[in-house]
Amino acid sequence: MADGPTINTIAERAGVSIASVSRVLNGLPTRQETERKVLKAAEELGYVRNAVARSLKSRRTNQVAFAMADVGNPAYLAMLRQIQPVLKAAGYRLVLHSTDAVAADEIDVLHSLGERYVDGLIMSPLRVTDAHLEMLAAARAPVVIIGSVPEGTPVDNVRADSRTGVRLAVHHLYALGRRRIAMVNGPIDTVPGAARGAAYREALENLGLPYDDDLVQIGDFYRAEGARAVAELLARVPDVDALMCANDLIALGALDVLRAAGRRVPDDVAVVGMDDTDLAAASWPSLTSVSLGSAERGKVAAELLLERLRGGDSEPRVVTVAPRLAVRASTAGPAYEGASDGSDRKEGGA
Amino acid sequence: MADGPTINTIAERAGVSIASVSRVLNGLPTRQETERKVLKAAEELGYVRNAVARSLKSRRTNQVAFAMADVGNPAYLAMLRQIQPVLKAAGYRLVLHSTDAVAADEIDVLHSLGERYVDGLIMSPLRVTDAHLEMLAAARAPVVIIGSVPEGTPVDNVRADSRTGVRLAVHHLYALGRRRIAMVNGPIDTVPGAARGAAYREALENLGLPYDDDLVQIGDFYRAEGARAVAELLARVPDVDALMCANDLIALGALDVLRAAGRRVPDDVAVVGMDDTDLAAASWPSLTSVSLGSAERGKVAAELLLERLRGGDSEPRVVTVAPRLAVRASTAGPAYEGASDGSDRKEGGA
DNA sequence: CACCACACCGTAAACGTTTACAGATGTTGG
DNA sequence: CCAACATCTGTAAACGTTTACGGTGTGGTG
Numbered sequence: 001m002a003d004g005p006t007i008n009t010i011a012e013r014a015g016v017s018i019a020s021v022s023r024v025l026n027g028l029p030t031r032q033e034t035e036r037k038v039l040k041a042a043e044e045l046g047y048v049r050n051a052v053a054r055s056l057k058s059r060r061t062n063q064v065a066f067a068m069a070d071v072g073n074p075a076y077l078a079m080l081r082q083i084q085p086v087l088k089a090a091g092y093r094l095v096l097h098s099t100d101a102v103a104a105d106e107i108d109v110l111h112s113l114g115e116r117y118v119d120g121l122i123m124s125p126l127r128v129t130d131a132h133l134e135m136l137a138a139a140r141a142p143v144v145i146i147g148s149v150p151e152g153t154p155v156d157n158v159r160a161d162s163r164t165g166v167r168l169a170v171h172h173l174y175a176l177g178r179r180r181i182a183m184v185n186g187p188i189d190t191v192p193g194a195a196r197g198a199a200y201r202e203a204l205e206n207l208g209l210p211y212d213d214d215l216v217q218i219g220d221f222y223r224a225e226g227a228r229a230v231a232e233l234l235a236r237v238p239d240v241d242a243l244m245c246a247n248d249l250i251a252l253g254a255l256d257v258l259r260a261a262g263r264r265v266p267d268d269v270a271v272v273g274m275d276d277t278d279l280a281a282a283s284w285p286s287l288t289s290v291s292l293g294s295a296e297r298g299k300v301a302a303e304l305l306l307e308r309l310r311g312g313d314s315e316p317r318v319v320t321v322a323p324r325l326a327v328r329a330s331t332a333g334p335a336y337e338g339a340s341d342g343s344d345r346k347e348g349g350a
Numbered sequence: 351m352a353d354g355p356t357i358n359t360i361a362e363r364a365g366v367s368i369a370s371v372s373r374v375l376n377g378l379p380t381r382q383e384t385e386r387k388v389l390k391a392a393e394e395l396g397y398v399r400n401a402v403a404r405s406l407k408s409r410r411t412n413q414v415a416f417a418m419a420d421v422g423n424p425a426y427l428a429m430l431r432q433i434q435p436v437l438k439a440a441g442y443r444l445v446l447h448s449t450d451a452v453a454a455d456e457i458d459v460l461h462s463l464g465e466r467y468v469d470g471l472i473m474s475p476l477r478v479t480d481a482h483l484e485m486l487a488a489a490r491a492p493v494v495i496i497g498s499v500p501e502g503t504p505v506d507n508v509r510a511d512s513r514t515g516v517r518l519a520v521h522h523l524y525a526l527g528r529r530r531i532a533m534v535n536g537p538i539d540t541v542p543g544a545a546r547g548a549a550y551r552e553a554l555e556n557l558g559l560p561y562d563d564d565l566v567q568i569g570d571f572y573r574a575e576g577a578r579a580v581a582e583l584l585a586r587v588p589d590v591d592a593l594m595c596a597n598d599l600i601a602l603g604a605l606d607v608l609r610a611a612g613r614r615v616p617d618d619v620a621v622v623g624m625d626d627t628d629l630a631a632a633s634w635p636s637l638t639s640v641s642l643g644s645a646e647r648g649k650v651a652a653e654l655l656l657e658r659l660r661g662g663d664s665e666p667r668v669v670t671v672a673p674r675l676a677v678r679a680s681t682a683g684p685a686y687e688g689a690s691d692g693s694d695r696k697e698g699g700a
Numbered sequence: 701c702a703c704c705a706c707a708c709c710g711t712a713a714a715c716g717t718t719t720a721c722a723g724a725t726g727t728t729g730g
Numbered sequence: 731c732c733a734a735c736a737t738c739t740g741t742a743a744a745c746g747t748t749t750a751c752g753g754t755g756t757g758g759t760g
Contacts, residue, residue, distance in 0.1 A: 004464060004490055006746055017710045022748060031708060046488070048464025052411065053746030055402045056715050063445070063467075071431045074628075081421045084448050093467070095413070096444045098434050114354060114398030117413075117443070138396070140354055252632055256687075259634070278424075282602055284609070284634040337606075356716055367740045372718060381738060403716030406745050702760090709754080715747085724739075730732090 005045040014041040025049065060119055064305060067097040067109045067123040074248075074277040076124060079146065079298030083122060086302035092119070092309075101126050110135035113143070120309050122146065122301045127191050142308035144301045147191070156304045157318045160292040162192065162274075165323030166199035167206065169244055169272045169290050172325055174207050176332075178242035178270055181209070184229050184254060185246045186221040196246045196274070215240065219250065226253025234261060241269055242331075248273035248280050251287055255330070270331040276324075285329035286337055293321035355395040364391040375399065410469055414655060417447040417459045417473040424598075424627040426474060429496065429648030433472060436652035442469070442659075451476050460485035463493070470659050472496065472651045477541050492658035494651045497541070506654045507668045510642040512542065512624075515673030516549035517556065519594055519622045519640050522675055524557050526682075528592035528620055531559070534579050534604060535596040536571040546596045546624070565590065569600065576603025584611060591619055592681075598623035598630050601637055605680070620681040626674075635679035636687055643671035 007021040014021070014037040024030050024038040041047075055061045064087050068076035080096075087094050095118055099105035106125050110132070113121055121139075124146035125132060136143060136155050144156045173181050183200040186193040197216070204211050214237050219229030226249060233240065234257065245251035251273030255265060263269050265285055273280055276291035300319050329337045357371040364371070364387040374380050374388040391397075405411045414437050418426035430446075437444050445468055449455035456475050460482070463471055471489075474496035475482060486493060486505050494506045523531050533550040536543045547566070554561050564587050569579030576599060583590065584607065595601035601623030605615060613619050615635055623630055626641035650669050679687045 004466075008746080018747085019710060019712095019749075020708090023709090026748080029708085034709080046464075048461065048490075050746050051462075051465035051467040052402060052405045053715090054748080056406050056717090056745090057747045057749090059715075061402065071427075071434050077421075077427060080446075084421050084446065088448070094446045096430075096434065096446045098438070111398065112401075114396075115401035116354075117401040140398075255634070279628065279632040282629040282632050284605070358716080368717085369719075369740060369742095370738090373739090376718080379738080384739080400716050403745090404718080406715090406747090407717045407719090409745075704759080705757090707754105707756085709752105711750105711752085713748100713750085716745105718744085720741105720743085722739100722741085725737085727736075728734085730734100 005047045006050070007047075009045055010038060010041045010047055013045065014038045059116075061117060062091060063093045063095050063118045064309075065095040065097055065109070065113075065118040065121045067099055067106065067121065067125075069099055069101040069124065069126050071096070071098045074279070075275050075292075075294045078277070078294035079124065079301070082295045082298035083302045086299060086306065090306050092306075099126075103127070103129060103131070107131050107135055110139065110143075113139055113141050116140070120144075120305045122298075122305055142305060144305045144308075146297050146301050154316050156301075156308065156316055158297045158301045158304065159318065159320045160294075160297060161320050161323050162195045162292055163199040163202065165274065165290040165292050165325075166196055166244065167203040168323060168325045169274075169288075170200065170203035171207065172288070172327070172331065173242040173244070173270055173272065174209070176242075176266075176270060179209065180215065180237070180240045181242040181244060182215040182217065182233055182237065182240045183244045183246070184217050184219060184226060184233065184250050186219065186250070188218060193246065200244060221247050221249060223249045223253040223256075226250030227257045228253075230254040230257045234258075234263075243269060243271045245271065245273050247275050248277045248287060248289055251289070251330075252279060252283055255283060255285070255287070266329070266331050266333055272331060276326045280326065280328065283330075285334070288328045288331040288336075289326050291324045291326055293323060296321045354400075355397045356400070357397075359395055360388060360391045360397055363395065364388050409466075411467060412441060413443045413445050413468045414659075415445040415447055415459070415463075415468040415471045417449055417456065417471065417475075419449055419451040419474065419476050421446070421448045424629070425625050425642075425644045428627070428644035429474065429651070432645045432648035433652045436649060436656065440656050442656075449476075453477070453479055453481070457481050457485060460489065460493075463489055463491050466490070470494075470655045472648075472655055492655060494655045494658075496647050496651050504666055506651075506658065506666055508647045508651045508654065509668065509670045510644075510647060511670050511673050512545045512642055513549040513552065515624065515640040515642050515675075516546055516594065517553040518673060518675045519624075519638075520550065520553035521557065522638070522677070522681065523592040523594070523620055523622065524559070526592075526616075526620060529559065530565065530587070530590045531592040531594060532565040532567065532583055532587065532590045533594045533596070534567050534569060534576060534583065534600050536569065536600070538568060543596065550594060571597050571599060573599045573603040573606075576600030577607045578603075580604040580607045584608075584613075593619060593621045595621065595623050597625050598627045598637060598639055601639070601680075602629060602633055605633060605635070605637070616679070616681050616683055622681060626676045630676065630678065633680075635684070638678045638681040638686075639676050641674045641676055643673060646671045 007018045010021045011018045021038050024035050097109050120142040122144045136153055146158045148159050149157045185197050188194050188197050201211055217229045217233040219225040243254050251271050254271050258265055273287045273289040276289040280287040280289040357368045360371045361368045371388050374385050447459050470492040472494045486503055496508045498509050499507045535547050538544050538547050551561055567579045567583040569575040593604050601621050604621050608615055623637045623639035626639040630637040630639040
């Protein structure tokens with residue numbers, strides 16, 4: 001792994017100055033003869049431009065960072081899938097950060113923006129603390145936040161609308177004739193937990209249905225926890241006829257328990273998940289799920305960031321992505337089984 | 351976004367030379383008084399070290415690239431999930447490349463290694479062409495290949511063992527009393543397709559079962575294609591009692607068709623998938639699947655690369671990761687339903 | 701023939717660090 | 731009081747580019 005050639009090596013071999021080499025390599029006007037010599041030398045030496053030196057001089061790295069809480073989380077992966085091609089098309093490399101849902105790590109990432117190893121950042125923070133806001137205000141490169149950020153924070157901001165999402169789902173269930181609609185939520189001290197819980201309550205009110213504490217069950221955002229929560233719920237309110245689950249894993253847990261209890265889905269109990277992950281289409285019965293547009297949010301965030309990088313210095317923008325209800329068999333019955341929505345993705349192996 | 355402070359700014363403010371500043375910031379021995387002044391100035395200015403300049407001088411970027419065919423592919427994501435923490439713990443950033451399964455893009459990535467924007471590369475190529483081998487031989491930074499690479503290629507190499515994997519599955523089916531074991535494969539001109547097809551044939555031979563062309567159905571690695579293939583297969587050989595599917599998506603398609611046809615799983619037909627993705631545990635019945643150790647391969651690859659980066663210049667190493675059969679309900683029946691294997695992962699949303 | 705315009709090229713400085721080397725300062729011992 | 735030495739600090743070069751600026755040679759014009 002010997003030291004590679006530099007423009008100096010080329011200049012020497014071609015008998016010209018390094019300035020000429022640089023000009024040729026950057027397509028600036030040069031005499032044909034010089035160009036020929038330089039290209040020949042470069043070719044023979046197998047020259048490749050040093051990106052680090054170039055970045056130092058040009059003050060651009062052509063890299064963008066994406067910081068997410070957890071590489072294992074399907075919602076973030078959906079974002080990643082959309083972000084990647086947008087950046088790639090614009091000639092940017094993608095640096096991935098997983099903050100393991102630790103706020104200090106998120107602050108770290110923000111801080112490291114000062115190292116200027118990237119030109120910009122897309123971040124989806126778990127929750128937004130004062131420390132976050134402080135760092136964001138002082139950020140030395142453009143940042144786009146996926147999630148909600150207070151009015152006045154000087155960054156672009158792409159939001160989901162879980163309130164409308166939950167409403168869509170609850171109205172859907174209502175339209176199917178369900179009147180005992182329960183909510184199976186995750187911890188309510190998390191951002192999504194709180195938002196989804198409130199949205200559920202609001203949606204009921206909207207429909208003129210009574211809010212019943214017995215119909216709300218708190219668990220956690222995992223399959224096993226979801227199952228446990230639903231078991232409790234069933235014991236307490238046997239006449240429940242629909243479950244609004246705060247994410248897809250909880251909903252899968254619900255399906256497990258309902259099957260074990262001999263309740264038919266959706267005939268006896270309809271089930272709705274949230275996030276519309278790949279799992280929703282894969283389960284059986286396939287799962288009706290509220291998409292909060294993770295993919296779309298990723299795409300929009302990438303586009304906003306690119307605009308900033310191109311020099312747009314407009315006011316910070318806020319984009320809210322509309323939720324969508326993916327209706328499948330767990331509410332609408334077997335007719336909707338296998339209704340493809342393009343989420344059938346290749347997987348190989350090696 | 352004004353120009354940030356540099357060590358020059360600090361030096362001026364603290365009344366010392368830039369050399370002293372650098373020394374303090376790198377923890378080299380310095381007089382207390384100087385150290386104090388420098389740290390104070392740095393603090394007040396909100397100084398952050400410029401990573402690009404540092405990289406240029408030190409010839410290390412503290413970045414490592416991972417190139418995969420497709421960000422949407424669960425097998426690669428499993429690798430990513432393991433690679434990320436290993437690199438992070440060692441202080442490396444992760445640059446992600448998605449080559450969209452285009453060989454030219456893979457070559458590009460290899461070529462761009464010469465730009466020295468990363469210290470090393472982990473790559474899982476779709477297939478290995480002569481162009482790949484040429485670039486690998488000339489690579490200007492350590493590379494670890496996930497997949498198989500010919501003897502003599504000067505890079506570390508982490509392999510799956512699909513032959514043993516398929517054998518495990520077929521033997522499992524045999525042990526359950528199945529004798530008409532079909533294979534539903536993807537295109538046989540792909541690396542995994544060819545390997546899995548051959549392994550199936552070999553496993554049958556091994557067990558003294560006859561190889562029957564009628565029992566082999568070629569489709570593609572998607573759910574809908576899998577379903578189509580299985581439908582054809584069922585029409586042709588109604589007495590089939592087990593399906594060895596070349597990946598999980600095909601297997602999900604198989605479950606769809608079998609359910610529609612009124613065949614019970616596993617009572618009438620047992621089904622095995624491959625890759626053991628999250629989908630396997632989520633489906634119903636849950637899917638027995640051959641894990642080729644994507645996660646493990648990612649982890650090993652990252653560790654091998656780190657060793658190289660630490661200066662190990664041993665002979666190229668080849669590590670083969672053992673496959674594992676995750677037995678679930680689609681072969682072993684309801685008793686195995688919900689048998690957790692730790693793949694129950696948190697998902698939030700925001 | 702003198703002069704100018706022009707195209708091309710080379711010199712050198714700059715980007716922000718790290719570090720070899722030599723100079724400055726202070727300490728110790730004779 | 732000076733030599734010898736240790737300790738700390740500053741100067742300058744280097745990493746590999748890009749680019750402003752001025753110099754050179756050519757051809758054309760008056």
